[in-house]
Amino acid sequence: PTERKTKIGQVSRNAGTMLSSISTSSRHVLALTKSLAIRGLATTTDASLKVGSTAVHPPRKERIKYFKIYRWDPEQRQKPYLSTYPIDLNDCGPMMLDALIKIKNEQDPTLTFRRSCREGICGSCAMNIDGVNTLACLCYIESPDDKKSASSGKATKIYPLPHMYVIKDLVPDMGNFYEQYRSIQPWLQTENGKSEGQAEFLQSKQDRAKLDGMYECILCACCSTACPSYWWNADKYLGPAVLMQ
């Protein structure tokens, strides 16, 4: 279960500021009140003067969401299985990657996954979330419409990219994908070479426009691993990511 350390800290901070803003004589009265209150002999019924009152910060109700995550340990001779983890969404960042990191920090340090930039540019955290291949750092745990209803009923299922050989937990072997990318010689190639005295190859705006829509690919492999043809023929079919490059 997640610990709510911040709430306790907040209460004590508030009590401290309350005490420091009151004059000396009142503070003596307050100290007397507090000691009497501890002994169960409170002399005042004014709630705002009671030290340690939680009326300043109303307690938040927990919003628990369950995550079912694919696990497999190469060191154990077990079949892959699903582990379920509860997360209080009030205590967690908005993205799936935040939840994964929180689970790894607080509940299960053996949970293994790739991640790097946390902003959707590196492609490391590509995985299958609720049946869709996406980046965990860009996938919201709850969409804005969900937040209104009680969305914590259904568990989120997290799997590695489909039909890939699993190294551990959510980490697939990307070797074949990278070798296919290498095989297409992914750099600009010229047919005619440089003419006499030419320093660099100039690029027209039309030529640059041809790259739009293709240069943005971060090679996360979400698209290729979503393709059933790539599932059945990964050794022969290059896949959409590599073909586009």
Added chain:
Amino acid sequence: SHGGPPPWSHRKEDPTMLSSATNSLLRPMVRTAARRHNNATLDLSRGMTILSKQSAEEYKKENYTERMKNTGRPVSPHVTIYAFPIAALSSITVRVTGVALSFGAMGVGMLELFGGTGTSLSVFQDLGGAYGPLVAAGAKFSVAFPCVYHYLGAARHFAWDEKPDLLTNIDVEKASYALYGSSLFISVGLMIV
């Protein structure tokens, strides 16, 4: 310091030349590849993705799937967990109905061959009358739907052949819902008639 490649580096046991690239003092600690089905330990050198000129040759030497079989790694789930878009579902339904029609046609052919001409017709008439309206309706629908759906699905393919501009995510999604809807509508109509 590098003491030169070990005497076995040309043999199968050191395909990625890990041993020659490793410091000779550390070499005993490096697990060299053994091509054996071993569930307890994973094939270190061939399992890892070490991209290099050597790895490119490695990949050409042996089929990727074959090599991964030796590592004992599981394949991540695919058909069982993936959320197929409506376009994918409508496409596979075309294939499924096609297979169903093939079996149906073969069934009719067999009946006629071994029962004599008109056997299939009498079977259909039996189904229509003898077992009640529910069975009749069910039988009619189960013949009508594959025929209609497969026919309209093929028509959709011809449309795409003529106008490939229609092959966008949004248009194909709309077309898939239209295909399911119209096939159901027509099949139910044929069922009632």
